Amino acid sequence: MSIQIDALRDKRGLIRDFVYDTLKKNIMELRLEPGRSISEKELVEMLQVSRTPIREALVKLSQEELIETTPQKGSVISLIDLQHAEESRFLRKTLESAVVREACELLGKEQVLHLQNLVSLQELCVSEQNYGRLFELDEEFHKSIMIGCGRARTWGLIQQMATHDNRIRFLRLASDSNWQIILAQHRGIVSAIKEKDPDQAEKMLRDHLELVVIEKENLKQKYAKFFKSI
Amino acid sequence: MSIQIDALRDKRGLIRDFVYDTLKKNIMELRLEPGRSISEKELVEMLQVSRTPIREALVKLSQEELIETTPQKGSVISLIDLQHAEESRFLRKTLESAVVREACELLGKEQVLHLQNLVSLQELCVSEQNYGRLFELDEEFHKSIMIGCGRARTWGLIQQMATHDNRIRFLRLASDSNWQIILAQHRGIVSAIKEKDPDQAEKMLRDHLELVVIEKENLKQKYAKFFKSI
DNA sequence: ATACTCTAACTAGTATACAAGGATACTTAG
């Protein structure tokens, strides 16, 4: 890791971003476990960088509720907050439903084609059982619809808010999602957009996002220490 | 201003927040004009604080797109981005519409009473022509609905995104809003919630938020240098 | 006069030094 850092020292201003990205990725993928305390000193030694860029990265993370810092005490990776996660699902469902209606008007042929391509790639991944890549392509699919409608910032907000929910999703990534149904829904959404049928598009999208029923209680018991108890 | 800062030196950890709040307020109320460049050194002299807390405040502001920092060059108060503003209105309309439907189920008697009180206060302000306070009460009204439904974070996101749109609203604050209509709409929303009529509540809220039709072109010509030109 | 080059005075990025509050373990008084 320090090797990569050394390469960044040439261009000033990249270290802070690197620290931020690294920490965020590790938090999201639960290599930095919720509840784990993490000191600046530890990061200094780990990343071979001075405290300043680390502190600035921590400020950003704390603004996104990914860590919690107490003065003179230390920082802790935020526990997963089920209420936060629920609110992020609400946010996503509400906004994407509205955008997909716009998509029926706004998306052109080539964009619809792009979506179809994504679905095809997803089918390929299913047959190859490459679920990691499939996960990415799923995100890419939803993102493309939003960006195509000029809602890049909205997508950014959804992502920002999704930090707690995504960690839950990561916990159950191993478990079997029924990808066949998901792909069928993707195809349905695309064809509704193609046919410019907003009601149908919205309905399919809502079904799609609500499919992800999570056995919260199950996970919460299994990984009790990761969850905020309130 | 430095007097206040001196008082903060007792409790460590408050200076950064003070710098952040101060800058944000001044940007939002256009005392720091869009396009104005602002250096850390200038802030150091203005606030009598070292660069570190200032930098950390700037990091937060830049994450919210309120300033733009170029390495080794400087920071600039972000120009008002009309596309950003439009997207924030879309965000607000979409989310508040959804929440007000929930409100019909979730809000209890005392909460509805609180809303009615707010509207009464607003009427008082109109008769006293205290438009500054009225503006605050308007925000308070919408905020109360969201918080009451457990959507505090959603409200926070709306606020975070509203930075560009709010600056536009500030530009035209002097101009005559038709507060009578606005108050009537508030009353309508409250009674729809009280009667637990989600369709009506949503309709009234949408009308309400769409009332704020801004003569963008007008403002953009008048304050051309404040706006992003793309 | 104009165009070019180099320097000096900026800027922000990074590293380090110092300050102050919190936690813990050890000492000492009861």
Next chain:
DNA sequence: CTAAGTATCCTTGTATACTAGTTAGAGTAT
């Protein structure tokens, strides 16, 4: 033996020193 107090070592917050790009302007050559 217990409990209070204190010393020491943590933590993060703040200030400052140092580094490296950027820019604007003075001065020179054409």
